[in-house]
Amino acid sequence: MKLDGKVAVITGAGSGMGRAIATLFAHEGANVVVSDMNLDTAEQTVKIITENDGQAISCKADITDQSDVETLIRQAVDAYGSLDILVNNAGMMDNMYSAGNISDSLWSKVMDVNVTGMMRTIRESLPIFLKKNYGVIVNMGSSSSLNGSRAGAAYTASKHAVLGLTKNIGFQYAESGVRCNAIAPGAVDTNIGTTMSEPDEFGMSRAMSGSSNNPRSGKPEEVAQIALFLASDDSNFVSGDIINADAGWMAY
Numbered sequence: 001m002k003l004d005g006k007v008a009v010i011t012g013a014g015s016g017m018g019r020a021i022a023t024l025f026a027h028e029g030a031n032v033v034v035s036d037m038n039l040d041t042a043e044q045t046v047k048i049i050t051e052n053d054g055q056a057i058s059c060k061a062d063i064t065d066q067s068d069v070e071t072l073i074r075q076a077v078d079a080y081g082s083l084d085i086l087v088n089n090a091g092m093m094d095n096m097y098s099a100g101n102i103s104d105s106l107w108s109k110v111m112d113v114n115v116t117g118m119m120r121t122i123r124e125s126l127p128i129f130l131k132k133n134y135g136v137i138v139n140m141g142s143s144s145s146l147n148g149s150r151a152g153a154a155y156t157a158s159k160h161a162v163l164g165l166t167k168n169i170g171f172q173y174a175e176s177g178v179r180c181n182a183i184a185p186g187a188v189d190t191n192i193g194t195t196m197s198e199p200d201e202f203g204m205s206r207a208m209s210g211s212s213n214n215p216r217s218g219k220p221e222e223v224a225q226i227a228l229f230l231a232s233d234d235s236n237f238v239s240g241d242i243i244n245a246d247a248g249w250m251a252y
């Protein structure tokens, strides 16, 4: 087992890729803290794990709330004694709003969830990692971390920021036993589309203009395998980097 005895916190683990990562990590021997702002779905993930003899607890945490984030990391340590792996998976779309049409409130919300929330969990985890001279961070980026128009302006800017944050931590803590990498999935079949309502027509049409080049959508389980590689010692020499996973879409 690749994560035997490791303690992993996974945000947004009540659905989609977070759920797939949580179940795979538990299958690989990790003690998993299944965290989501939606407690019901987090508990469903825990049920899937424990019914398959894995170890997991749920924790309701909205990553835009500093006190929730503090509780999340404390609960991991209280339940399992430490923390080894942090997967920052929680994220939201931006209704494809173009720069000309986006509101301040939507821009701020997307940044708060996709970037600032990630910074909060990392900030809370780092003292634990630094004390034990060991810690692995996996951040969920997107094709939008590397391309300009796969979504709206806020989502694209936020996922580029995820890559910047990943590189910053990858270098600055490289001599402290902490690794930090990101994943850049293309389109993946999850529930994220359900968070979109009344998309911006112009932004949507520009974002979709290259979608006919997409060979196929991915499955959450395919992305979970990349998270496992980055979270395990198999990737000990990899940090500050991003793995693109899109069936060849970006190669066009």
Ligand SMILES: NC(=O)c1ccc[n+]([C@@H]2O[C@H](COP(=O)([O-])OP(=O)(O)OC[C@H]3O[C@@H](n4cnc5c(N)ncnc54)[C@H](O)[C@@H]3O)[C@@H](O)[C@H]2O)c1
Pocket: 011, 012, 013, 014, 015, 016, 017, 018, 035, 036, 037, 038, 041, 061, 062, 063, 064, 089, 090, 091, 092, 093, 113, 117, 140, 141, 142, 143, 184, 185, 186, 187, 188, 189, 190, 191, 192, 193, 195
């Ligand atoms: N699905 C795709 O095509 C795709 C592609 C590239 C990147 N991503 C990224 O993958 C990640 C996971 O998305 P998914 O596609 O599995 O979506 P999903 O909607 O199935 O799951 C996202 C989960 O995050 C949770 N969440 C949202 N905001 C939160 C918050 N503030 N605090 C805590 N939890 C929160 C939701 O409750 C949900 O359970 C996101 O960061 C997303 O941007 C998705």
